[in-house]
Amino acid sequence: MAEQSAGASTAESGRPGTGxxxxxxxxxxxxGYGIAEALVARGDRVCITGRNEEALKEAVERLGSDRAMAVAGKAHDEAxxxxxxxxxMETYGRLDHLVNNAGTNPVFGPMADLDLNVARKVFETNVVSALGFAQRTWAAWQREHGGTIVNVASIAGLSASPFIGAYGMSKAAMVNLTLQLAHEFAPAVRVNALAPAVVKTRFAAALYEGRExxxxxxxxxxxxxxxxDVAGAAKFLTSDEAAWITGQTLTLDGGLFLNAGVE
Known part of the structure; x- marks a missing residue:
């Protein structure tokens, strides 16, 4: 089953919405779920993607099936x-905001030992898939009607990050992808990136678990x-309050970079 719960219209649900x-x-x-939750709370309707159908179904139930739907699949799969x-487009008839959050980091170790096939997988999932979703969103709606794109990068893409080099390289590429798309898609579409430090999720657990x-x-x-913390920033960048912001990477690091060079 590739899809879970298609959302109802605002009129059908009786809940306020942004349209x-x-x-x-x-x-x-x-x-990703945090961002979806924030957008739904604002009144947007949201489609979430991911590989695990059961996890998607549970997420849609929490978000509310009148506001959310899901499509299961692998991010790097063009189909x-x-x-x-x-x-x-079939369900909601429009696609105003794209949040490229899907990512992977399957390897931990020095670059000298990095399996090149793993490196290719990281870039396919973290960067090429983001470009693919952006191209399709642009063609389906945003070229004619405008909108926003938010790419979830990482502070690992802004400095050297020991033992997660492939991930860091991919996130650096995501930052540059943001610049390229912001330039090419303007003025119809604003494109920005978020660069979080360690966020308490299962994805990042290896970086803090047992020594938080x-x-x-x-x-x-x-x-x-x-x-x-990340969801609030994404909510802002997809709002009219950020109408003159494009091509930017917002660092969300709790002040971590303030310590650079400090003994």
């Missing part, structure tokens, strides 16, 4: 990209990030 529609990749949990955008207090001590704000 806007968002597609959030990797939206069944973690940062899945096409199916997701097509289902959004020690990990958080590096942050001037005294804690690691939460999905809500």
């Amino acid at each position: 806007k529609v968002a597609l959030v990749t990797g939206g069944s949990r973690g940062i 899945h990209q096409a199916a997701a955008v097509e289902r959004v 207090e020690q990990a958080a001590a590096r942050y001037p704000m005294g804690r690691l990030g939460a999905p809500e």
Whole structure:
């Protein structure tokens, strides 16, 4: 089953809405779910994607089937990209916001030992898929009607990140992809990126699990990030309040970079 619960219209649901529609990749949990939840709370209708159908079904139930739907598949699969955008257009008739959040980080170790096939997989999932979703969203709706794209990058793409080099390279590419798309899609579409530090999710658990207090001590704000921290920024960048912001990468790091070079 490739799709879960198609959402009802605002009139049918009786709930207030913005009339806007968002597609959030990797939206069944973690940062992606947090962003989807924030957009639904604002009144948007949302389609989330991911590989696990059961996780997507549970996420749609939490978000509300009158506001959310899901399409299951692998982010790097072009057929899945096409199916997701097509289902959004068929169900909601528009696609105002794209949030490229889907990502993978299957390897931990030095670059000298990096399996090149793994590197290719990381780039396919983290970068090429984002471009694919952006191309299809542009063609289906945004070229004629405008909208926003938010790419979820990482501070790993802004500096050297020991032992997660492939992930960092892919996120650096995501930052540059943001610049390219912002230039080419203007003025119809605003394209920005978010670069979070460690956020408490299952995806990042290896970076803090069992030593969270020690990990958080590096942050001037005294804690690691939460999905809500990233969701609030995504909500802003997809809003009219950010109407003159494009091509930017917003660092969300609890002040971590303030410690650069400080003994």
